[in-house]
Amino acid sequence: MSGMDIDTPIKNKGKEKVFNLAAEIDNLPWVEKYRPKTLDDLVSQDNITSTIEKFIEAKKLPHLLFYGPPGTGKTSTILASARQLYGDKFKSMILELNASDDRGIDVVREQIKNFASTRNIYSSGFKLIVLDEADAMTNQAQAALRRVIEKYTKNVRFCIICNYVSRILPAIQSRCTRFRFSPLEKEQIEDRLQVIIDAEHVNLTEDGKEALLRLSKGDMRRALNILQACHASYDRIDETAIYNCTGHPDPKVIDRIARWLMTEEFTTVYTKIEEIKRESGIALPDIITDLHTYIGVIDYPAKSRIILLKNLSLLEYRLGEGANEQIQLGALVGTFKLAQDNLA
Numbered sequence: 001m002s003g004m005d006i007d008t009p010i011k012n013k014g015k016e017k018v019f020n021l022a023a024e025i026d027n028l029p030w031v032e033k034y035r036p037k038t039l040d041d042l043v044s045q046d047n048i049t050s051t052i053e054k055f056i057e058a059k060k061l062p063h064l065l066f067y068g069p070p071g072t073g074k075t076s077t078i079l080a081s082a083r084q085l086y087g088d089k090f091k092s093m094i095l096e097l098n099a100s101d102d103r104g105i106d107v108v109r110e111q112i113k114n115f116a117s118t119r120n121i122y123s124s125g126f127k128l129i130v131l132d133e134a135d136a137m138t139n140q141a142q143a144a145l146r147r148v149i150e151k152y153t154k155n156v157r158f159c160i161i162c163n164y165v166s167r168i169l170p171a172i173q174s175r176c177t178r179f180r181f182s183p184l185e186k187e188q189i190e191d192r193l194q195v196i197i198d199a200e201h202v203n204l205t206e207d208g209k210e211a212l213l214r215l216s217k218g219d220m221r222r223a224l225n226i227l228q229a230c231h232a233s234y235d236r237i238d239e240t241a242i243y244n245c246t247g248h249p250d251p252k253v254i255d256r257i258a259r260w261l262m263t264e265e266f267t268t269v270y271t272k273i274e275e276i277k278r279e280s281g282i283a284l285p286d287i288i289t290d291l292h293t294y295i296g297v298i299d300y301p302a303k304s305r306i307i308l309l310k311n312l313s314l315l316e317y318r319l320g321e322g323a324n325e326q327i328q329l330g331a332l333v334g335t336f337k338l339a340q341d342n343l344a
């Protein structure tokens with residue numbers, strides 16, 4: 001179990017203990033500290049939480065299959081469900097496993113067996129096994145898992161979590177009720193973020209928040225991790241702070257680079273980009289990714305744009321294969337010159 005119960009133990013302890021615990025909680029990553037405790041705390045995925053709530057009310061939980069991109073609340077949903085199902089003793093009723101455990105399916109199977117066969121003293125109901133990253137399992141391991149699921153269905157419910165449902169054997173899929181988690185909307189991340197901003201007294205400017213939401217791309221974990229990292233190093237978090245913290249190029253910098261590429265002479269652009277790369281520590285592949293979105297808005301004829309798009313994709317590929325950055329920077333500048341020659 002990665003989550004730490006941060007509210008229950010504090011109440012009954014002496015002052016000193018409270019202080020220590022508080023310090024410990026302060027050191028927790030915010031993604032753990034602010035993990036939603038109840039299904040109601042989860043923003044979005046409303047249809048999923050309401051369906052699961054019905055299962056819980058009826059005390060009839062099927063095997064579950066959660067899939068979708070990272071940071072959308074898959075793990076949080078099953079942990080909150082377990083809390084709702086079992087109350088405070090939920091930790092003894094749930095086993096979290098990483099299915100891609102490199103010790104192999106045999107270890108996983110052994111852990112499941114031990115957990116499933118120990119009698120539970122508190123209640124007569126089923127226990128819960130969470131298998132994270134199930135899509136990293138080989139087909140063979142999944143076939144073994146299928147048999148394990150069948151064998152223990154009487155007293156255990158499985159919750160299988162993955163990013164790509166297509167990588168899960170149909171035989172496993174058909175034994176589970178499937179739920180698709182979608183990336184969170186900007187407004188949903190913003191709402192939840194505000195709770196944490198207030199609680200931690202984060203000084204986030206409006207443009208800083210915009211940049212943060214843009215870079216998070218619907219991934220709440222990413223949003224929280226960036227925010228915490230920035231909060232640790234900046235008193236006031238603005239757009240520039242966010243970009244500095246993530247190592248992602250500031251749009252203003254990309255703006256400048258694009259302008260140079262379109263107007264300045266070869267050697268001048270080359271030196272200027274070299275300089276800016278050194279100063280701000282941004283990498284050429286990131287510059288190319290961001291320049292790519294630029295091609296859509298510049299006022300070039302189709303022919304020139306095609307030259308740019310084609311060559312940028314080549315550059316990206318070469319850099320991915322480990323080509324020399326200086327030579328590729330030369331090629332980038334050259335590509336823009338070539339596009340300019342084809343303006344008429």
Ligand SMILES: Nc1ncnc2c1ncn2[C@@H]1O[C@H](COP(=O)(O)OP(=O)(O)O)[C@@H](O)[C@H]1O
Pocket residue numbers: 030031032034035036041042043044045069070071072073074075076077184192220221224
């Ligand atoms: N729908 C959501 N509502 C509120 N917080 C969320 C939501 N999804 C993710 N989070 C936040 O992001 C963190 C990571 O979420 P998690 O459930 O582990 O994502 P996943 O398992 O889908 O990768 C959580 O600690 C929580 O703070």
Ligand SMILES: [Mg+2]
Pocket residue numbers: 074075076132161
């Ligand atoms: Mg998860």
